[in-house]
Amino acid sequence: MLPMHRHVDTDLNDLKDLLLSMGGCVEKAIDEVHEGITKKSESHLAQVEKQEKLINELHTRVDEECLKFLAMQAPVASDLRLVLAVIKINTDLERMGDQTLNICYNGREFLRSTIEQVPKELDSMKKEVRFMVKSALDAFVRQDVELCKKVLNHDDIVDRYRNQIVDQLKTKLKSDPNNTDAYLNLIMIAKNMERLADHATNIAEDVIFVATGTDIRHGHEQIK
């Protein structure tokens, strides 16, 4: 058999590009929300809302394109797995947009407080989350299973940071009751940041499914 040019590849590449644009918006939203909180900057937080709107628009578009693709191309095997993964990753990215918006709202509340410093682990946690999101999207482009495994492993690091931050803030809640709201907002920020990592993990799991046909969800310990 001879290799054949497939028009379907153009459609699949368009789908991938749309999803990556959405991923870019999520990455920007994470950066902006983190800057907004650590620098106590409303202008950065305003950018998050802008990105979230773009993410929602892309969310609808990706779904529409997937629906068209499924109806018109009736994909099978790796093509089918890819479209299925795009639909799922699309949902994850949209939720990630929502999480950044939640962080933004908690950030605004936090900005009103007199507390100047956020826990230093929040910075490290954000770096981990950004690494996971970027790597999951890179892995999607390259269908890189090894990179996916790295993403899965980093989820534990993010969980540890979240626990450290929450423990620290619980102590502060007791010792500094005047700033209860600010500490509670920071706890919510850490929790939402950790949820971002969970979505990046979902994406990595979906990419492994596309590349290998194996569903490793709910048991990715084996693949680590």
Added chain:
Amino acid sequence: MDGEVLKVEKLNAYFNDFHAVKDVDLSVNYHEVVALIGPSGCGKSTFIRCLNRLHEEVPGARCTGNVWLDGQNIYGKGVDPVVVRRNVGMVFQKPNPFPGLSIFDNVAVGLRLAGVTKKSVLSEAVEEALRKSALWTEVKDKLKKPGTGLSGGQQQRLCIARALAVKPPVILMDEPTSALDPISTAKIEELIVELKNDVTVVIVTHNMQQASRISGRTAFFLLGELIEYGKTSKIFTKPQNLKTEQYITGRFG
């Protein structure tokens, strides 16, 4: 019944020097629909024509190996090919009702050849076959009209009824819907799924979606070899062989 209705062992088929089917082993269970897919010239039609000894009718054609039908080797010594063909019905790409015969006679022809003459028995069998092929309500009032007067889709269902009338354990279908419109195709597909209760179907198709819609297992042939045989749900979501993946996704042709 459970277990294997057909068991093919080391089947090789030739047209003179051309080796069309190479060392194929394949089993089919009772009440199963098996789809054979693969590019044109890959040997899938030749393969099914070996399952009812039609292949040997072509001048210069021969085959080796064993095909067990209900535990009996159809290539065994003394086996009558006509009896084999009665037990393994066949439906072709183009509907081929017998010209000059009525709808009734088209269905009854196999039974008559088998020696059935009693009118009530014939009537009952014809009605049953036409009902099973989802044609009865459309033709019950014109059974004496010529079979060739029906539409293409109806003619194909008539051919299925003709094959069913002699109650074979297996029916082979060689691209039975490739000449039909989507509605007639859908009717035949529904029919095949229904027929599973009574008969085993082995179908050659170029329509991937058809294979995925109606079959329980799919066999992928390439250049005379059986490349992959497995659950249809697996073949169309996660084929094991790269060649299968490339063929069904249209990366090679």
